[in-house]
Amino acid sequence: MKVRRIKIGIRPPEDSLEEARSIARRIDAGEKLPEREEELYFSNMETLRTVLSPKRLALLWAIAEHTPQSVRELAGQVDRNIKNVSQDLAVLSRLGLVECKEQRRGVAHAPTLPYDEINLHIRLQR
Secondary structure, eight states: OOOOEEEEEEOOHHHHHHHHHHHHHHHHTTOOOOOOOEEEEESSHHHHHHHTOHHHHHHHHHHHHHOOSSHHHHHHHHTOOHHHHHHHHHHHHHTTSOEEEESSTTSOEEEEOSOSEEEEEEOSOO
16 A cells, blocks of 8 residues: 655755755646645744644544544544544645545545645755
């Protein structure tokens, strides 16, 4: 089974913009681009720490370990208020780190992980 990974790191916005321009030029030139791993970059450490707070990371670990069948079940597993867990799941979902799938019509959403691994990437020099 292939391990699904995402690379998360810190990158100045101008570096991301330059990489996007480079990729666009290569596509315009008809070049076939190699498959890349998924990436998610933040502009600074404070933003990364805010978005991937210890409580949100605990949710990711709990989903991986316990495979909860609903947000309510997950909230119980991490001993947190369901409203706060729902808000944190919404943030993680917008980032693509969590998926909430409806079990059956009208039945609770089960949070799942699209990745098996998160690799943290911090470049020290440009």
